[in-house]
Amino acid sequence: MSAKTADFEIRNLCASVEGKPILQGVSLKINKGENHALMGPNGSGKSTLANVIMGHPAYEVTGGDILFHGQNIVELEPEERARLGLFLAFQYPVAIPGVTVAKFLKTAVDAVRGVQNVKPAEFMKELRENSEYLEVDKAFLNRFMNDGFSGGEKKRMEILQMLMLKPGIAIMDETDSGLDIDALKIVSKGVNRLVGPAFGLLVITHYERILNYIKPDHLHILMQGRVVLSGGPELVKELEQKGYDWVREKFGEEVLVV
Amino acid sequence: MSEKSAEQVLADSEYKYGFVTDVEADTIPMGLNEDIIRMLSEKKGEPEWMLEWRLKAYRRWLKMKEPRWANLDFPPIDFQALRYYSAPKKRAEAEIDPELQKTFERLGIPLHERNRLEGVAVDAVFDSVSVATTHKEMLKEKGVIFCSFSEAIREHPDLVKKYMGTVVPYTDNFYAALNAAVFSDGSFCYIPKGVRCPIELSTYFRINAMETGQFERTLIVAEDDSYVSYLEGCTAPLRDRNQLHAAVVELIAMDNAQIKYATVQNWYAGDKEGKGGIYNFVTKRGHCRGRHSKISWTQVEAGSAITWKYPGCVLEGDHSVGEFYSVALTNNKMQADTGTKMIHIGNHTRSTIVSKGISAGESNNTYRSLLQILPDAKHCRNHTQCDSMLIGPLCKANTFPNIEAENGSAVLEHEATTSRISEEQLFYLKCRGIKEEDAVSLVVNGFCKEVLKQLPLEFAVEAIKLLEMKLDKSVG
Numbered sequence: 190m191s192a193k194t195a196d197f198e199i200r201n202l203c204a205s206v207e208g209k210p211i212l213q214g215v216s217l218k219i220n221k222g223e224n225h226a227l228m229g230p231n232g233s234g235k236s237t238l239a240n241v242i243m244g245h246p247a248y249e250v251t252g253g254d255i256l257f258h259g260q261n262i263v264e265l266e267p268e269e270r271a272r273l274g275l276f277l278a279f280q281y282p283v284a285i286p287g288v289t290v291a292k293f294l295k296t297a298v299d300a301v302r303g304v305q306n307v308k309p310a311e312f313m314k315e316l317r318e319n320s321e322y323l324e325v326d327k328a329f330l331n332r333f334m335n336d337g338f339s340g341g342e343k344k345r346m347e348i349l350q351m352l353m354l355k356p357g358i359a360i361m362d363e364t365d366s367g368l369d370i371d372a373l374k375i376v377s378k379g380v381n382r383l384v385g386p387a388f389g390l391l392v393i394t395h396y397e398r399i400l401n402y403i404k405p406d407h408l409h410i411l412m413q414g415r416v417v418l419s420g421g422p423e424l425v426k427e428l429e430q431k432g433y434d435w436v437r438e439k440f441g442e443e444v445l446v447v
Numbered sequence: 448m449s450e451k452s453a454e455q456v457l458a459d460s461e462y463k464y465g466f467v468t469d470v471e472a473d474t475i476p477m478g479l480n481e482d483i484i485r486m487l488s489e490k491k492g493e494p495e496w497m498l499e500w501r502l503k504a505y506r507r508w509l510k511m512k513e514p515r516w517a518n519l520d521f522p523p524i525d526f527q528a529l530r531y532y533s534a535p536k537k538r539a540e541a542e543i544d545p546e547l548q549k550t551f552e553r554l555g556i557p558l559h560e561r562n563r564l565e566g567v568a569v570d571a572v573f574d575s576v577s578v579a580t581t582h583k584e585m586l587k588e589k590g591v592i593f594c595s596f597s598e599a600i601r602e603h604p605d606l607v608k609k610y611m612g613t614v615v616p617y618t619d620n621f622y623a624a625l626n627a628a629v630f631s632d633g634s635f636c637y638i639p640k641g642v643r644c645p646i647e648l649s650t651y652f653r654i655n656a657m658e659t660g661q662f663e664r665t666l667i668v669a670e671d672d673s674y675v676s677y678l679e680g681c682t683a684p685l686r687d688r689n690q691l692h693a694a695v696v697e698l699i700a701m702d703n704a705q706i707k708y709a710t711v712q713n714w715y716a717g718d719k720e721g722k723g724g725i726y727n728f729v730t731k732r733g734h735c736r737g738r739h740s741k742i743s744w745t746q747v748e749a750g751s752a753i754t755w756k757y758p759g760c761v762l763e764g765d766h767s768v769g770e771f772y773s774v775a776l777t778n779n780k781m782q783a784d785t786g787t788k789m790i791h792i793g794n795h796t797r798s799t800i801v802s803k804g805i806s807a808g809e810s811n812n813t814y815r816s817l818l819q820i821l822p823d824a825k826h827c828r829n830h831t832q833c834d835s836m837l838i839g840p841l842c843k844a845n846t847f848p849n850i851e852a853e854n855g856s857a858v859l860e861h862e863a864t865t866s867r868i869s870e871e872q873l874f875y876l877k878c879r880g881i882k883e884e885d886a887v888s889l890v891v892n893g894f895c896k897e898v899l900k901q902l903p904l905e906f907a908v909e910a911i912k913l914l915e916m917k918l919d920k921s922v923g
Contacts, residue, residue, distance in 0.1 A: 243878050246870060267877035276878075283875040287893025293879075296889060300880035333893070350879065 194259050196221045196389055197358045202253035203414075204241045211237040213414035214253065221357060221389040226400055228393075228428065229411035235393045236280060238411070239362040243267050243277045257358065272301050276356030278347040280363045285334040290346065291316065293334045294353050301354050319352040323379050341372040348379035358389045365399035377402030397429045465715060468550040470535040472574070474659070478527045481505065484628055487532045491597055491631070494604065504617035504627030511621045517755055517784040518813040518845055521689075521726065529691060531629040533574045533659040547571075547578050550653065555909075567647040567678070567905070568593055570634045574659055577632045582646060591675075592637040593648050596664050599635035606637055610668050614697035614734045614761070622693040623730045626662045630695065633663035638673040638704070647903055649678035652694075654714070654725065660691040667697070669704035671737060676707040678906050689717075689752060694729045702737030702764065707745070709902050710758075711910050714750035719808075721780030724752025731758035732788075735767035735796075743770040744787065745901040747910045749917050752781060757815065759788030762796035762827075769798040772898040774910075776891075776917055777810030777842070786816040786847075791827040791857070800831040803895050806842035813845040818859065820852040827854065833863040836894050838887075866894075888915045 195218035204212040211234045219225050229235050241248045242255060244267040254261050262270055285293060294316060299307050320330065323345055335343050344364050351359055361380070365373055380403050384390065392403055408425055410418040418424070418439075428435075475486050484505055488498040513524070535544055551571050568582035570593065577595030586593050592603060599607050617627035634650040654661045669675055679696075692714065698706050708731075717724025727750075733742035744758040754777075760769025771787035789798035798818070806812035812835065820827050835844035846863060868890050876886035891914055892899070899907050 243874075245874055266882075267874060268880050268882045271878055271880035279875065279878075283869075283872050285872065285876070285890060285893055287896035288889055293889075296881055296885070297879035300882070300885070354879070 194256070195219060196258060198254075198256040199238075199242070200254045200256065202238075202241065202255065203251045204237060204248045205251055206237065206248050210251070211248075211414055212241060215411070215414065215416055217391075217409060217416060219358060219389045219391055222386040223407060224384065224390045224392070224403060224405045225407045225409065226392045226394065226403075226405035226425070227409045227411055227416075228395070228397075231395075233411045234414045235411055236362055237414075239277055239280075239360050239393055242270075242360055243275065244270055268300065271354075271356075274357035276351055276354055276359040278344075278351060278359065278361040278364050280366065282335045282338075282343040282347055284336040284338075286336045288334050289331050290334055290349075291330040294330075294350065297350065298353055315353065319349055322352070322382060323349055324375055325349060340367045341369065344368060344372065344376055345379075348376050352379060352382060355383065357387065358391070359383070360391045360393065362393050363395065364392075365394055365396060373399060374402065397425050400425050464713065466553070468546055468573075470544060470546050472533045472535060474530055474533045477530045479505075479529070479531060479629070483531060487629060487631065490532060490534075491600075493597075493600055496604075496608065497600055500612070500617075501628050504624050505629075507618055508621065508624035508628055511624055513621050517815070518811065518847075519753055519755060519782050519784050520811075521753055521782075524691060524726070526625075530659045531662070532631055534631075535573055535578065544578070547573055551578075551651065567649050570595060570648075570650045572632055572634070572650060572652045572663060574631075574654060574661065577634070586644070586646075586648075589642055589645060590639040591642060591644050592635065594635055596630070596633040596635050596666070599666075603635070603637070606668065607635070607666070610697070610699055611664075611666055612697075614699060614732050615695050615730050620730060622728045623695050626664060626693050626695045626730070629660075630662045630664040633665045633694070634667075635665070636667040636675060636677065638667075638669045638675045640670040641672045642670075643673065644675040647676050647678055647906075649680065651680045652692075654690060654692065660693065662692075663694045665694070665696040666699075667706055667708070668699045669701060669706050669740075671702040671704060673701075674705045676903060677709070678903065679708070679710045680713070680909070688723055689726055690724075691726050691728070692751075694731075696729070696731040696758075698731075698733035698742055700733065700735050700737060700740035700742050700764075700767075703739045704737055705741040705743075706733065707743045707901075708733070708758075709745040709906055711747045711902075711906065711913060712750050712754070713913055715752075716750045716779070716781050717752040719779045721752065724781070725750065727751035727754045727756065729756040731756060733758070733760045733769065735760060735762045735764050735769060735793075737767070738764040738793075739766045739768075740764050741768040741770070743772070743901065745772040745898060746774070746785075747895075747898070747902075747913065748773070748775040748783060748785060749913050751783070754781075754783040754785050756785050757788050757817075759790065759817075760798065761790045761792065762798065763792045764796075765793040766795045766797075767793055768796070770901075771798075771800045771802070772901045773802045774805070774895045774898045774914075775803070775812060775814075776805045776914060777807070777812045778917060779808040779810060781808075781810045782813075783811070784813040784815055786814045788817040789819070789829060790817075791820045791824045791829075794825045795827070796824060797828045798830075800829070800833070801897050802831075802833045803898055804833075804835040804844055805838065805891060805894065806835070806844050807838035809841045811843045811845075813847065815847045815849075817849045818851070820854050820857045820859075822853040824854050825856050827857045829857070829859045831859075831861045831863075832897075833861070834894070835863075835865045836891070837865065837867045884915075 197219040199217040202215040570580040714725035775783045804812045
């Protein structure tokens with residue numbers, strides 16, 4: 190990794206929930222143009238990391254920094270982080286009854302880009318294109334946000350939001366969980382539409398299956414609140430073959446020291 | 448991370464209509480007795496029959512007890528410590544006091560013909576009297592009568608005598624009797640047979656004077672095959688004492704007639720500690736007298752320290768339809784006990800109830816309804832949807848639906864939900880760049896959507912702004 194400051198960097202991040210430490214010194218660097226994957230067993234702190242990056246109020250940051258374009262964002266409100274170009278695709282998207290998908294997306298796009306920069310006609314055109322790309326039916330845009338959506342529909346909606354908001358760095362929190370192969374393909378297709386020099390990605394997952402569609406350049410393994418191993422795509426295969434026990438065996442002692 | 452909970456955002460919102468207009472008032476002494484009522488009636492230059500009706504109501508009221516069955520908590524009201532009439536002085540014929548014009552302009556209701564609102568006729572009521580009614584001439588050409596109640600007593604006594612008190616008699620309840628005894632003004636609308644009222648009619652109620660109760664009366668009569676849409680708005684200054692507002696509204700719909708009645712109630716609700724604010728004790732009832740007639744109530748109740756009202760429909764004409772769409776928002780220490788009554792008398796009568804209660808702060812929000820199917824009413828239907836939303840841990844939401852179905856052919860459906868604006872919902876919206884205030888108002892507007900869409904467009908915009916104002920700390 191080069192010496193220059195990364196576009197997005199987590200330094201020795203510690204966080205707890207209700208006084209219980211979960212993250213115990215996480216460090217990560219993500220540059221735009223890179224695809225990172227973060228794997229780890231249940232309870233290792235993966236979702237906590239995603240929530241802390243966005244500033245979830247239930248988590249307390251007890252140490253460390255999160256730098257986005259060199260700016261420490263730890264003290265910022267979630268909406269300020271979003272406006273800087275951070276995006277989280279939720280593991281469990283929340284329903285907003287009475288608010289249509291179209292209204293929700295317009296509100297979000299206005300908020301992130303600034304309402305004066307959003308021309309309604311262009312917004313509609315973009316929304317149409319992106320919906321078609323994700324094979325989202327037009328009628329869907331008039332349904333209430335995530336209200337009565339199937340798991341797959343919710344995840345597709347997260348990706349539609351991501352395409353509309355065009356973040357600089359996106360985190361996908363187990364977007365692949367519970368998706369059938371067709372849904373997974375569409376979701377991946379959506380993400381790959383953004384992949385490029387202006388987009389950095391962190392895919393959090395249990396399963397390497399999604400990594401067949403969204404090819405990571407970097408893989409990190411999180412255990413007991415720390416990144417215990419980072420490597421290239423070859424690591425994905427190794428993990429697939431050997432399982433987590435291999436990692437635990439290899440790094441268990443170090444983890445215990447913490 | 449500085450975290451501001453949804454309930455704080457709500458508590459911080461300011462009331463922006465709390466100013467006082469400095470006008471010289473023509474008042475009568477405080478207190479209530481037969482002489483006061485005579486004085487009031489004389490000031491208004493009323494005919495003898497009107498005074499007699501008032502006195503009968505007063506004598507009846509003396510024998511009645513203040514109802515205490517509602518889920519409300521407030522100290523006894525001293526009816527002798529109130530003033531029952533206060534009107535702005537110096538009102539030459541056809542001339543509106545410039546101070547009053549300014550007041551209504553500040554409230555967004557220009558009264559001058561030059562810049563009056565298009566597409567809506569306004570009757571502006573300031574304390575005890577109507578100060579102006581716009582678009583009257585144009586309505587007159589269509590045969591529509593829209594004027595202050597006082598003018599109706601003078602100009603259309605036969606109509607007033609025929610209909611007043613026939614839906615809400617003065618014997619109805621304590622506050623209805625009080626209103627009948629001391630009501631000072633209000634609006635009167637008469638839509639003749641076959642006429643579709645070309646514009647929205649509205650009344651804007653403004654309480655200004657201190658220690659004065661506002662007791663207005665509205666009567667709307669829609670003859671066969673007619674249609675009218677009526678809007679009501681209200682505000683009051685910030686005062687640290689409670690003020691009483693006890694109105695009566697009567698609607699009458701004949702064969703195939705339709706009346707839509709919408710209220711956006713934004714009386715002053717008191718401060719965060721619950722000091723001051725309006726006691727809003729209102730009796731509103733519609734009578735579907737004719738076959739296939741229809742009466743719709745839509746209310747957005749966002750003000751008042753205490754709200755006690757149950758706009759209802761008496762569905763007498765066969766195939767008549769009653770509707771009630773309500774949003775009741777309570778915050779801080781506000782209390783609301785509101786809902787509806789649907790009385791099914793005719794065959795094939797239908798009613799729809801959609802109630803959305805939002806409670807925040809330490810407020811107490813009660814939904815109460817009576818759905819009655821009389822023994823001879825065949826094939827009636829009702830659909831009730833009753834939803835409550837809680838914001839914060841200290842507020843309360845209660846639901847008391849009463850159903851008395853005495854005819855087996857009725858089809859009744861009742862759905863109810865209770866939800867909470869969750870931290871997860873707000874976090875989700877904030878992660879999409881939406882700031883907390885906007886997130887709360889998005890969730891609340893979504894929750895109220897079914898009701899808000901019943902309002903005429905301009906009014907819906909006003910109502911959304913009102914809800915947002917109640918939710919947005921920065922406005923005020």
